[in-house]
Amino acid sequence: MIIDFIQQIFNGLVVGSIYTLIALGLTTIFGILGIAHFAHGSVAMFGGYLAFFLISTLGIGLLPSFILAMACGALLGVVLERVAYYPVRNAPPINSFIIALGLTLIIEKTNLLAFGVDQVIIPTPFNRVFSVGGVTMPELRVYVLLTAAVLVVGMTLLIQRTWIGMAVRAVAQNRSTAALMGINVNSVSMFVFALSSALGVAAGVLIGALFAVAPGVSEGLVVKGFAVLILGGLGSIPGAIVGGMVLGVTEAFAAAFISSGYKDVISFLLMIAVLLVRPEGLMRGKTR
Amino acid sequence: MKKFLTLSIAAAMLAAVPALAAEKTLSVGYSDALSGGGAVYGVPQKKAIDLAIEQINNAGGIKVGADNYKIKTIEYDDKADSTEATNVARKLIDRDGVQFILGYCCSASGGAMASFIGKEDAIVLVGTAGARSITSLGNKNVFRTRPPGxxxxxxxxxxxxxxxxxxxxxxxxxxxxxxxxxxxxxxxxxxxxxxxxxxxxxxxxxxxxxxxxxxxxxxxxxxxxxxxxxxxxxxxxxxxxxxxxxxxxxxxxxxxxxxxxxxxxxxxxxxxxxxxxxxEFNADILGPKAKAFVDAYKKKYGENPTPNTAYAYDQVYVLRDALQAAGTVTDLKKIQDTLRNLPVPKEALLKYLPIDGKMFDGKGQAYISNGxxxxxxxxxxxxxxxxxxxxxxxxxxxxxxx
CATH class of the missing domain: 3.40.50.2300 (Response regulator)
Structure with missing residues (x-):
């Protein structure tokens, strides 16, 4: 029983780490620009497809492809910000909302045109399974968890310990004051989109390796990403980390101890409960 | 010499008779999952249908009375989704004016179509979709090769x-x-x-x-x-x-x-x-006809056919035999009755278990063995x-x- 319990925590943490990566991008963009960037899931899928293309067609190694895909993701993020969101930065929020929906369709359909309708699985050489006291840990899942952890720590350090990170936090707190303090708000917007899209692409590659990249996957992903945002608190980076893990483990426990038929329902019930009891999210201070 | 010339002219005229039969096109609708989760069944099924159509067209098409019909498909992606499948069926019938529809790899799309198609002027030949209701509803114009789950x-x-x-x-x-x-x-x-x-x-x-x-x-x-x-x-x-x-x-x-x-x-x-x-389709147990199908499929697409491909492939030959036996492409009532009494086409890949000597039972359902x-x-x-x-x-x- 205890082995199964630990096994379910491990299962949940692996999936939760991917939710965290998606949610980190969403929460940063929302925190800085107030945009619900629905296209984030499609950007992640683009990254998964791109990595598959680099590995399978161009024969580039797994790690270089991963890094290259993240770099392309960053570039795509900058383009999206400049072409799609920047022109409506001073317009009513409904404009960026509609643009976000439009972008989702455009990127989703571009993925279909460029990469086809078949699911693709990113090939990896990691087929071993570790067993620790009866808890089985497939090598690939361990690496997914570690990669996500490295990226999350890297992102946290970047935001907390660097000048650009301080600028991002300043813009998140008060955009006008940050501009008055001499921070180039436009550059910060571009940086945030680049960083978020790179993380989204990383999530897409990890999903592609662990499960598959396919049409339709992005919708579920972005819904889960927003669920994490609500759990952790809109715009909160620690909230996205904790929220992702909580959602992943809750889903695993729901399937194991209640019913797999209600797996998704239970995670959304949790979200509703947080909205009712602690609407500011698990990791944000109380709003007044 | 004069007699020889007369005979030659007569022979030439006789030889020209088949050319007098009008070459016509029969538009057949096609609804299937060409993207999304169902595409693993829908795309191979479409390839099998295209292959059967190519074979029939290359062999001269469908001979109905004095006319010769070459088959052409009008195809849409229903994404194995009930709403999309309903829209596709409406488009095919109302806008494109087709009377015959092939495809349907999946239960959601096939089930949605079956829920309303009974009132439409169209005959549907379902392939892989396995939901029981597709035939149990008792629509007179729906025929399926795959037995229910x-x-x-x-x-x-x-x-x-x-x-x-x-x-x-x-x-x-x-x-x-x-x-x-x-x-x-x-x-x-x-x-x-x-x-x-x-x-x-x-x-x-x-x-x-x-x-x-x-x-x-x-x-x-x-x-x-x-x-x-x-x-x-x-x-x-x-x-x-x-x-x-x-x-x-x-x-x-x-x-x-x-x-x-x-x-x-x-x-x-x-x-x-x-x-x-x-x-389902398995070249090792279905004999030389199946092996020829594998060769033709691999030659055309560079891959092996999936097990479900034969359901839809056979339906194209069902359509051909039914139209030829009915002698019409427009009298749907007559074609339906012909389908209900149709023996298994000789090109069919699967080993059907006929009911009273007929390929389809009273509800338009065909059967094969389980393995x-x-x-x-x-x-x-x-x-x-x-x-x-x-x-x-x-x-x-x-x-x-x-």
């Missing part, structure tokens, strides 16, 4: 019990009629034979992580697992079951090709797994036929409408 599920339940399995853990897709009807019939037959189902776990249409459910099943320690759903999800389930160190026998129902499974799971993870399904296949050295190996009573099932089908 519960026809096979009952035979599978008895087979699992015969393998000495006393306790069974089940992992199955949640909401696809083909699989839920198969599963329910399997549980009934397995428990009827003295077995016990320890847990019924499910997954959703887009899920690819079943570790939580499999961990739970592992903890219950059943004699065997049964896993069913679309091929991608079943392949992920087998991979994750092996990764979780589950060693018990694994039975399943999905109908995927070895290539489709090996994209997700390794040969070692699949070794010994059973697939219990209607004896047990086991993964052995990278391929599905046919092990045994599962005892199945098509006549008894056909009599049962008459009594239900869901």
């Amino acid at each position: 519960d026809y096979t599920g009952a035979a599978a339940g008895r087979f699992i019990a015969e393998q000495g399995v006393k306790t069974l853990g089940i992992l199955s897709v949640r909401d696809v009629a083909l699989f839920t009807q198969y599963r329910d019939a399997l549980i009934k037959a397995f428990e009827g034979a003295g077995g016990k189902v320890v847990a019924l776990e499910t997954f959703g249409g887009h899920d690819r992580d079943m570790t939580a459910q499999l961990t739970k099943l592992r903890g219950l320690n059943p004699d065997a697992l049964f896993i069913s759903g679309y091929v991608e999800q079943v392949a992920f389930s087998h991979r994750q079951a092996a990764e979780l160190g589950i060693k018990v026998k694994r039975f399943g129902f999905s109908g995927g090709s070895p290539e489709q499974f090996l994209k997700v799971a390794t040969n070692e993870q699949m070794e010994g797994v059973w697939d219990l399904l209607a004896v 047990a296949f086991q993964w052995t050295n990278g391929n599905w190996k046919f092990v045994a036929e599962l005892p199945s009573d098509a006549v008894a099932y056909s009599n049962f089908l008459k009594t239900v409408r869901d």
Whole structure:
């Protein structure tokens, strides 16, 4: 029983780490620009497809492809910000909302045109399974968890310990004051989109390796990403980390101890409960 | 000399007679999942239909009375989705004006079409979609080659019990009629034979992580697992079951090709797994006609046909035979009656079990036998036929409408 319990925590943490990566991008963009960037899931899928293309067609190694895909993701993020969101930065929020929906369709359909309708699985050489006291840990899942952890720590350090990170936090707190303090708000917007899209692409590659990249996957992903945002608190980076893990483990426990038929329902019930009891999210201070 | 000239002219005129038969085009609608989760069945099914049409057209087309019809398809992607399939059927009938529709790999799309098509002026020849309601509703204009899921599920339940399995853990897709009807019939037959189902776990249409459910099943320690759903999800389930160190026998129902499974799971993870399904396309057990089909399919597409391809391939020849026998392409009532009495086309790949000598029973349903296949050295190996009573099932089908 205890082995199964630990096994379910491990299962949940692996999936939760991917939710965290998606949610980190969403929460940063929302925190800085107030945009619900629905296209984030499609950007992640683009990254998964791109990595598959680099590995399978161009024969580039797994790690270089991963890094290259993240770099392309960053570039795509900058383009999206400049072409799609920047022109409506001073317009009513409904404009960026509609643009976000439009972008989702455009990127989703571009993925279909460029990469086809078949699911693709990113090939990896990691087929071993570790067993620790009866808890089985497939090598690939361990690496997914570690990669996500490295990226999350890297992102946290970047935001907390660097000048650009301080600028991002300043813009998140008060955009006008940050501009008055001499921070180039436009550059910060571009940086945030680049960083978020790179993380989204990383999530897409990890999903592609662990499960598959396919049409339709992005919708579920972005819904889960927003669920994490609500759990952790809109715009909160620690909230996205904790929220992702909580959602992943809750889903695993729901399937194991209640019913797999209600797996998704239970995670959304949790979200509703947080909205009712602690609407500011698990990791944000109380709003007044 | 004069006599020779006269004879020559007469011979030339006779030779020219076939050319006088008008060359016409018959537009046939096609609705199938060309993207999304169902595309693993829909795309190969479309390829098989295109191949059959090419073969028929190259052989001169369909001869109806004095006319010769070449088939042309008007195709749409229904994404195996009920709303999309309804829209596609409406477009095909109302806008494109087709009277014959092929395709339907999946229960959601096929079921939605069957719910309203009975009132339309169109004949639908369904391929792989397995939801019982597609034929049990009793539409006069719907004909299907694939037997319903519960026809096979009952035979599978008895087979699992015969393998000495006393306790069974089940992992199955949640909401696809083909699989839920198969599963329910399997549980009934397995428990009827003295077995016990320890847990019924499910997954959703887009899920690819079943570790939580499999961990739970592992903890219950059943004699065997049964896993069913679309091929991608079943392949992920087998991979994750092996990764979780589950060693018990694994039975399943999905109908995927070895290539489709090996994209997700390794040969070692699949070794010994059973697939219990209607004896779909399998070149090793269906003889030389099937081997010729594999060669033609591989030549055209550079890949092996999936097991479900034959359902739709055979339907194109059903259409040809029905139109030729009816002698009309417009009198749908006459074509429907012809279809109801049609013998199995000689080009059909699958071994049908005719009901009263006819390919389709009173509800437009065809039957084939069920079989047990086991993964052995990278391929599905046919092990045994599962005892199945098509006549008894056909009599049962008459009594239900869901």
